[in-house]
Amino acid sequence: MPLIGLQKSLWLVAIATSCWIVWLSRNGIVFEMLVTTIDALLFHPKMRVLMWARVIHNECIFSESDWWSSPVKCIVGGRSMRTRDLVWDPPPMGRIKFNVAGFVMNEIAACGGVLRDDKGVVSALFSGSCTARALEMAALMAIKEAAKMVIDLIRTELVPLIVECNSSTILDWLKYSCLRLWSFRNLFVNIEGSLRRMAEVRIEVTNQGKNGVAKALAKVGLSRNTLFRAYW
Structure with a gap:
C-alpha cells in the first residue's frame, strides 16, 4: 500500500x-x-x-x-x-502481561506501564511522575504500581501474571536479595508483599523495542504531577 x-x-x-x-x-x-x-x-x-x-x-x-x-x-x-525485535510478544494463552518502564530526565523521574492479555487487548495502563532518584528505582516503582493495579483494580489475582521490563539489573535484584541496594529495602518489601498475593508471577526482561508502549508512557509521565491510571 x-x-x-x-x-x-x-x-x-x-x-x-x-x-x-x-x-x-x-x-x-x-x-x-x-x-x-x-x-x-x-x-x-x-x-x-x-x-x-x-x-x-x-x-x-x-x-x-x-x-x-x-x-x-x-x-x-x-x-x-x-x-x-520491535514486535511485542504476547504471553502464553490464559496469562496476562504487564509491561513496565521507568524514565529519568533532568533529575525528574517517571514510570509507565500497560497490561495486555494473550490477544494483545489492553485492559489497564498508568503513566506519571514518581519520587525516584535513579532509573532503576523508577522501574521498581513501575513494578510496584503494576502489581497494585492488578490486585486493586483488575481483580485478577488468580490469573497468572508476567511483568516485563528492560532491565536485567531489576531482575537480578528481585531474584537475589543479597544484591539489592539497602536504600530500596522498603520498596522491595512492598513489591514482594503484593506479588505474594497472586497465584503465579514471572518477572522477565525484554528489549526496548518490545517494551515500547511502557517506555512511551513513562516519557509522557514526566509532564504529570500525579500518576494517571486507567482500566477498562
Whole structure:
C-alpha cells in the first residue's frame, strides 16, 4: 500500500476509534453514572487505534515507542527478521502481561506501564511522575504500581501474571536479595508483599523495542504531577 494510502487509512481508523470511545464514554455517563476524564479520552483512543491498525494492516510492523508520539513514523515496514525485535510478544494463552518502564530526565523521574492479555487487548495502563532518584528505582516503582493495579483494580489475582521490563539489573535484584541496594529495602518489601498475593508471577526482561508502549508512557509521565491510571 502506498504511504499516502496508509496514512489515509490510519487517519480514518483514528477518527472511527475516537468516535467510538466518545460514544462509550457518553453511554457510561448517561446510563451508569460513570465519570470520564479528559486524560482517559486522550489515552484510550491511542491504545485502541494501535490495536485496530495492527488488525487492519497485519503486514506492517508498528514501533510502539514511536506510535505514542508520531503514528506515521512508527511504521517500519513488513514483517521480517530485522524488525521482529520491535514486535511485542504476547504471553502464553490464559496469562496476562504487564509491561513496565521507568524514565529519568533532568533529575525528574517517571514510570509507565500497560497490561495486555494473550490477544494483545489492553485492559489497564498508568503513566506519571514518581519520587525516584535513579532509573532503576523508577522501574521498581513501575513494578510496584503494576502489581497494585492488578490486585486493586483488575481483580485478577488468580490469573497468572508476567511483568516485563528492560532491565536485567531489576531482575537480578528481585531474584537475589543479597544484591539489592539497602536504600530500596522498603520498596522491595512492598513489591514482594503484593506479588505474594497472586497465584503465579514471572518477572522477565525484554528489549526496548518490545517494551515500547511502557517506555512511551513513562516519557509522557514526566509532564504529570500525579500518576494517571486507567482500566477498562
